[in-house]
Amino acid sequence: MNLDFSQIVPYIPFILEGIWATLKFVSVSIVIGFILGTVLSLCKITNIPVLKWVADAYTSIFRGTPLILQLMIIYYAVPQLTGYNISAFLSAVLAFGLNSAAYISEIIRGGILAIDKGQTEAAEALGVPYKPMMLNIILPQAFKNILPAMMNEFITLTKESALVSTIGYLDIMRRAQIAGADLYRNFEALLFAGLIYWVMVYILTLLGRLMERRLRQSD
Amino acid sequence: MIKAKNLTKVFDKNIVLDQISTTIHQGEVVTIIGPSGSGKSTFLRCLNLLEDSTEGQIYIKEKEITKLKTNKLEIRKNIGMVFQHFHLFPHMTVLDNVSYAPQKVKGVEKREAEAVARKLLAKVGLTDKENTYPNRLSGGQKQRVAIARALAMEPEIMLFDEPTSALDPEMVKEVLDVMKDLAKTGMTMVIVTHEMNFAKEVGDRVLFLDNGKLVEEAVPSVFFDKPTTDRAKVFLEKVL
Ligand SMILES: Nc1ncnc2c1ncn2[C@@H]1O[C@H](COP(=O)(O)OP(=O)(O)O)[C@@H](O)[C@H]1O
Ligand SMILES: [Mg+2]
Numbered sequence: 001m002n003l004d005f006s007q008i009v010p011y012i013p014f015i016l017e018g019i020w021a022t023l024k025f026v027s028v029s030i031v032i033g034f035i036l037g038t039v040l041s042l043c044k045i046t047n048i049p050v051l052k053w054v055a056d057a058y059t060s061i062f063r064g065t066p067l068i069l070q071l072m073i074i075y076y077a078v079p080q081l082t083g084y085n086i087s088a089f090l091s092a093v094l095a096f097g098l099n100s101a102a103y104i105s106e107i108i109r110g111g112i113l114a115i116d117k118g119q120t121e122a123a124e125a126l127g128v129p130y131k132p133m134m135l136n137i138i139l140p141q142a143f144k145n146i147l148p149a150m151m152n153e154f155i156t157l158t159k160e161s162a163l164v165s166t167i168g169y170l171d172i173m174r175r176a177q178i179a180g181a182d183l184y185r186n187f188e189a190l191l192f193a194g195l196i197y198w199v200m201v202y203i204l205t206l207l208g209r210l211m212e213r214r215l216r217q218s219d
Numbered sequence: 220m221i222k223a224k225n226l227t228k229v230f231d232k233n234i235v236l237d238q239i240s241t242t243i244h245q246g247e248v249v250t251i252i253g254p255s256g257s258g259k260s261t262f263l264r265c266l267n268l269l270e271d272s273t274e275g276q277i278y279i280k281e282k283e284i285t286k287l288k289t290n291k292l293e294i295r296k297n298i299g300m301v302f303q304h305f306h307l308f309p310h311m312t313v314l315d316n317v318s319y320a321p322q323k324v325k326g327v328e329k330r331e332a333e334a335v336a337r338k339l340l341a342k343v344g345l346t347d348k349e350n351t352y353p354n355r356l357s358g359g360q361k362q363r364v365a366i367a368r369a370l371a372m373e374p375e376i377m378l379f380d381e382p383t384s385a386l387d388p389e390m391v392k393e394v395l396d397v398m399k400d401l402a403k404t405g406m407t408m409v410i411v412t413h414e415m416n417f418a419k420e421v422g423d424r425v426l427f428l429d430n431g432k433l434v435e436e437a438v439p440s441v442f443f444d445k446p447t448t449d450r451a452k453v454f455l456e457k458v459l
Binding site: 119124 | 267269293295296298299300302304306307308309310319320323365368369372
């Protein structure tokens, strides 16, 4: 076994640029996932059967099929169907956003259900309509409770994000592969990529712990 | 002001309210007493449509509110409710708790709503707490905020569901005092309570519920001294 890290040194800036590429698409994805997830969670707790059914079906499909399949369908099948030449970034953001919406909707649903029923009743008794009640009273409390779970989701997405290298999006993983191919040495580049992912996840985990501690203090 | 006619509520197959009929007049303070599970809360919750009644009618100011097409929010604007466990909004300051609903429900300007809220907080003796969050308050203070929050909507009717049952004994009086003051202003009040002295002193009438039935209905002096039904006698022996 001979490892030689000196050769990848010139490629380090190239690979590090992938951090930005990865974080950019993971962040956009989680925003999409959060907004769509909120809407889906509200559909799940209504007593309008159609909305409930649609939200449940959505969740079931996106959680019940591989993420890489969803990504491939959006990147390769959508152009075939519509003629629209979708970019790697947009495909990645869509696949990860739509996918995480399914998971996040379950997190938020749990967060809403964990709020004391008395909060809804107090708002109703005051004559507060559904929309401001959700926006001003229920969701702010639910979001606070689910912040740790959201942070976990963000970490999961960051790790899973390496999947987008398969459609040529220039994230950390893809760049490591390119460097490896250039050098005819994959091991060092992949190890380096692994180190970057690990550091990113580690920092996110620390941030999450910090946030949790803050929250506990404010209770 | 409030009229219930054969009001019946069935949960699953459980008859929780059984043909209750009564009239509550403007400015009257009516207390509801009865054993746990007798339907007191359910009766109160039917009055502001937190619970849909199964049969019978409720009229508020001569208008039937038990019709299907009733706008529940419109009815509730005029009926304040105070809960046993306060249900303050924990993420809002005391001032925001009190001024929120008038802004969102009636479209009152923020400054005006806050001015009204401050006046009400002064009335319940909590002027210095306006920027405090509920978790920093004692039970008695929380309940007084909850009363101020309900009053901020300027309701004509106030419902209280065991407002002092979750309080430590030393805090019961401060809440009852606020309610007494409110009664003096001529507010129509319906109060579920276990505070028999309060019912005697402040109440104009007592409704005794047992097993979903309105078993006895009388002025406090008569009800407490000479209850006519056995069930009321047994209950009073236990609690007095
Ligand atoms: N949402 C509900 N679903 C089913 N049963 C209920 C519900 N709310 C109350 N009940 C039942 O109705 C009865 C009366 O309850 P409640 O009105 O809370 O009594 P009280 O306030 O006098 O203690 C109880 O037997 C209770 O279990
Ligand atoms: Mg009760």
